[in-house]
Amino acid sequence: MGNLNSLRALNRATILKQILQVGDASRTEVAEQTGISKVAVTSIVNDLLKEGFLVEEGYSEGSAGRPAQKVHINPHLGWVLGIDVQPDELRYGSSNIRGQSFQVQDMPVQHPSHVTERVLACIEENVRQHPNNPLKYLCLGLAAPVDGQGQPYVPNGLPELDLLQVKAQCDRLGTRLILENDANLAAMAEQEIGAIQGERNFLVLLRRRPSGIGMGLFQNGQLCRGERGLAGEISLVKWSVGTQVMSIEDLDPENQEVALANVISALGVSLDLNAIVIYESPLIPETSQLKSRVRALLPQRIGVLDSKLGRDATAAGALVRAVEALHLDLLAWPEF
Template sequence: MESTQGIESGSPAAVLRMLMDGRPRTRAEIVAATGLSRSTVRARLDLLLAAGLVTGGGTGESTGGRPASRFVFNPGARLVLVAEVGATHATVAVTDLGCRLIAVEQVGLDVADGPEVILQLLVTTWRELLRDVDHPETGSEIAGVGIGLPGPVEHSTGRPNNPPIMPGWDGFDVPAAIAAEFGAPVLVDNEVNLMALGEHTASHPDVRHMIVVKAATGIGAGLISNGVLHRGAAGAAGDLGHIRVPAGEEALCRCGNTGCLEAVAGGPALAAKLRELGLPAHSTADVVHMVRSGNLEAGRVVRQAGRDIGEVLAGGVSMFNPSLVVIGGLLADAGEMLLAGVRESIYRRSLPLATEDLRIVASTAGATAGVLGAAAMVVQHVLSPEVLDARLGAVVSAISAGEA
């Protein structure tokens, strides 16, 4: 939960937060909205203007004297570097402080190559994207870096914690490695948490309780509770893929257990089932392509995968009672087959009260959900009262010391 300290104290961050809705306001409007004195508002705005975070947004209507200046949030003041890393590919992007995508690139990889190889690939891609960024309204300073990884992450440290498909990553200090390259704050989280944050921020900002599922090589979920990303006590909330499926039998999972949802309904498991039927499916993308091409066996396998995902999700729906379930990831590109299976199981297994107003939909943010969530995570951090006010205060102190 974000602190309300800045709002209560009328700090620069509180004034900025009010302006982040994009509506230009005069000093008088800010005074009326915050209850601060005119001199305090003027001082707060001077700091924000000097930092480039606020700009003049034109003038208000004149009431007989000189028109009053209006002020508005400047999302182009800083850049944010973001990446969503999956098992076999990554989405790498540059955004502004409004989480608007400026440059995006998809890169192939094997996360099992280890942190040094993968992180250097991200750094190289970011530097290439930065060279291509040519936007006159965007500052060149990097506000922060956000990364999503395909495994459990201790969010407070940014270190992966026993990730089952990421050999060599356990305990690796990802933030330190990236901060050494860019000299900016680095935040790391599970990729599905960031997908949930991205879907919520970009597509469903008014939904207070939702579950976002990624179905691809692996399967995971992110939870939005009361409008805030829910990570759980240790950051392990939403580990859907390693819950045992009732019909999972003895399917061996990469985590070492048997019968996990990922081992039954993940992309590689579906490809293996199709190969057993004599079909040339070697990847999740192959499975999706066959379904979209009208292959009946592929459609049947994906529909059953949806049922298996829904079977596990049904317990979460009854426990968590969301109003929205979003299905994303590469397998969701198979279309209605997967969604139909998910709906079938959830509506059959969950309590009627929990499903009465429940919507189960495909992702609208798609492949960019994770990077949009990573950008939102960074922006929430760097513009929070604790971080922004401390930074602006340090600038004021340095100026005062120089004048003394």
Template sequence: MRRGSNLHALGGFNQTVVLDTIRRTPAGLSRVEIAEQTGLSAQTVSNVSRRLLDAGVIREAGIRNLGVGKPRTILQLDPSGYYAIGVHIDPAVITYVLLNIEGHVLAHTTTRTPSAADPGVVITEMQDSVEAIIAAAGIDRQRVLGVGIASPGPIDMNRGVVLDPPLLSNWHGVALRDELERATGLFVLLEKDVTAAAVGELWKSTGADHDDFLFFYYGTGVGVGLVLGREVVRGPTQNAGDAGHIVVDPTGPLCRCGRRGCLGDAISPVTIVNSAVERGLIEMPGETPDTSAIDAGFSQVAALAHVGNPAAIELLDEVARYMAEAIVTIVNLLDLNRVVFGGPYWERVADLLLDRVPAVINRSTALVTLRPVTVTSSTIGADVAAVGAACLVLDATLSPRSATLFISS
């Protein structure tokens, strides 16, 4: 818990401290409790609370008798105070979500990523979809704090540029943040998709069990988000989490990086679908199926595994083994014992892989952590990266930043 300051010049910081304290207690807090938790004076809390009430960010939620003394008015977030939009660009599908200030999803929509993956076409479609989701929700556009974009890496987060994602052809140095800001007139931020997913899980979690964890993102590509001490790890270039080139099968196929058996190739949906075709499990139209065909083929493989098809189950056993191999390497390095899975392709095979991956991890002779590794699915679901991108907007706007203490007005 960050504690505030009573200096007049730090009103903005204190405001976010109070707001963050209220946000983390959905049942609400009295002004006295806020003062106790933040270290702010009663007068500062009263002044800040009045500003937040006048702005429609918080609301008075009845009276509570807290023991000795007069009953106290409880303050809660006002769900209609502010909103944020999250966009997740996957090579197969673009997901849009609208969140209220409490982080609840109010609206959701998806569109297919244009097959040519032309950035200009995608940005125009994103602009239209952002306006459509605001209109459909019937909210005041002036209360939309901004748009968060979760994009495949690598990215230059400071400049808001998508550099050269391997699964999006033609995306070379695309100034996505600035282009969408110009198109919508809204504040826009850009984040790597696996990091956004970890942020979403962290924002929606409570309790110390989510202080440190590995988020394993399973989409068209794979990657990991890292949370240590309730802080998301980005690295000096904001591109941490590229786990696709961890070698999990030294005798596997040659990767474009020059090594064999890299994780990204070993477990990607396109690899699973191609393997299923080679084994006669499913049929694919044409020699080079597009993302829609891969998506449909993956669902077919998952459906076959769910009804006990031995060949489909064998495929997922291989996936579980490769996932576990990579996870053991990462949790050993960072001393982690919690793994959260999520992403567009995870839910279709979640129950099958949750029956396999934890056991393979914890019986690995290479595992050196002192506690068993716990493996769960994201509480958010397939939209976790989009939700995380929207949470980043809420966090950037509403959460206290100690760096602001050193910025003079």
């Protein structure tokens, strides 16, 4: 009996995952796509309909030419919100349970001391726009290192953000809070929907955002964090200019370009990366030669690309991360 229950649970997760990917499908189509028998698919889909995980809507042509009822994930199971928290603005977007297209918007922050109230207001505003549908996950992109357990560390580019207040609001809403480094989220987004879709070995550099410089690094398809979450904290790197030793973030634009080009190219070669994605904010002069400097120092096998997502990359990555967590919950029922 135990083996049968385990097989049914595995088939259930496979069916849900397939419907999440394709959007909607008939029972026959699900059986063909997953290799699970039509009898088993029909039984499990019927259970999922009763439990409220699936809903029926629309028809497709059956094998004998008869209309076949389609099923899809119940959109009222929940949604997610992603916020890129910066000292002067919030970049945010929401997504349904399937992680479908979203539009990133901005909310100004008049002063860093106001950032907590603006984050709380952003959450409230988005919740009002989704009545009768629970906010399952909120992912915040932070200008700080975050370890594998989701705990932020110093250096923190925005210490004014009161995470205890944000957590309290999430608790009231029944929402799970995810904290992640902003550059790491940008790297996730570029890999999932951006300039390097499907790439496994790469880094993404964010230069001169209001919160500073950041880098996200992937090796063998895995995000590199380091023991304390400090992997990618390029602002901690020191650079010598004459007799002075300074943080890369504090260098003048020309010396900063030289330092970043050398550090980034050294990482690209020594870590055997395939691609380097660079985003430079509008604060960077148009005369910037960073990308050309990096290309000149790298072998041709390593691509140097512009960010496809630009200033939206971190918010997009927050949504990618939150949708991933929501799917894991859904597939791990009954914990959902």
